[in-house]
Amino acid sequence: MRLVIIGNGVAGVTTARLVAERDPSAEITIYSDEPYPYYARPRLIELLAGRVPPESMAFYPEEWYQKRGLQVVLGRRVVQLKPQTREIILDDGQGTAYDQLVLATGAHSWVPPISGADVEGVYTLRSMRDALALRERASGGGRAVVLGGGLLGLDTAMALSAHHIGVMVVEVTPRLLPRQLDAEGAAVLQRAIEEQGVEVLTGDTCALIARRDGKVRLGLKSSRILETDVAVISAGVRPNLELAQGAGLACNNGLLVNERLLTSAPDVYAVGDVAEFNGRVWGIIPAALAQAQVAAAQITGNGDVIYKDIVPSTTLKVTGIDLTSMGEVNPKGDGFHELRHTDAAAGVYKKLVIRGGRVVGAIVLGDRSNVRAISQLIERKIDVSAHMGALLHEGFSLASLI
């Protein structure tokens, strides 16, 4: 069986690893247009902050691939997919045949249509190349503005501030992380970030960018002008759909897959940030890992393993602030309880959302001690109704309920 995987991010490489484990006779080739062996994208934050050198980014040593018989072709772009003849075409015109194909092409940073967004000094952060360029620029000093106060924007801002430059985050919504936090949690987080020297401006956005006298000038909607040396646009990602669309595969916001991770073309699977299941493109690693498990099972003949959506869980990394947000954090409708514990001075905020006696969502800010236990309570749908009053009390062991 010839398996071709396009993309060597976490989704592609995990699928390759699992297929190789289950079917050692499979001929597996992974193509990547990046020149680097697989690295974990979250570590780009540490790279940007100057905490790890580029040489230590490779996730696996070369022998790891050899041991599993995985062929990895780096620095080559796949430019066409021909599902009728089961072939892919590389950037030099060369064709490769497949029996089964996995599209793990990931996503790219989305740049909103702001005039001047392409001037020198404006960056995005998705790849090793982006991180290295941005790190080099930031190490020259000056000021940086991050446009977008989502998880990635905040992590980017804190990583840039490690270079001892002035950093500001501009977020269009009235509070930080509206998807991962509620208003109270956002206020605690904002205070903790500001205490670390990063300015936060909410409720404003950039309307115009220009370069003048060696500086980047950001014209905000509020008419305020920010002058900076570096601007980073962190406005979300969009799936890389060119190949799939070019081949006529069914796409919406992402490449549509069913519960077997199959696209609309026979024996063509999609996993990770490119895939859309049940109207959702997750864009996070837990989804990529869960999808890779299912695709690998399907490819190796285990048709019973099907994909069920994940409970989203996200954390901040180098901010020096522990934040985890899981599941339903801003519940809608009736029939739920919210339990809260706030210690703003200590930068601690915890919230559990309980529905039908089960924890369905949680925010844990400034304390990592119970994150694992809460995640298990959510995943295993454990009935906590007998302990409702005590769940967030100091000293109560959530782990004891599992």
Ligand SMILES: Cc1cc2nc3c(=O)[nH]c(=O)nc-3n(C[C@H](O)[C@H](O)[C@H](O)COP(=O)(O)OP(=O)(O)OC[C@H]3O[C@@H](n4cnc5c(N)ncnc54)[C@H](O)[C@@H]3O)c2cc1C
């Ligand atoms: C800085 C940063 C921090 C992050 N932190 C977190 C985090 O803490 N937690 C979390 O869950 N998620 C995080 N994410 C998101 C996470 O990295 C993605 O969800 C994950 O990388 C998706 O994996 P993927 O394999 O689907 O795609 P990608 O990692 O995007 O890999 C796709 C690969 O395919 C290549 N490719 C695309 N098209 C072609 C083609 N035609 N030919 C050849 N190669 C091609 C791309 O260049 C890329 O190398 C972070 C992302 C970034 C950028």
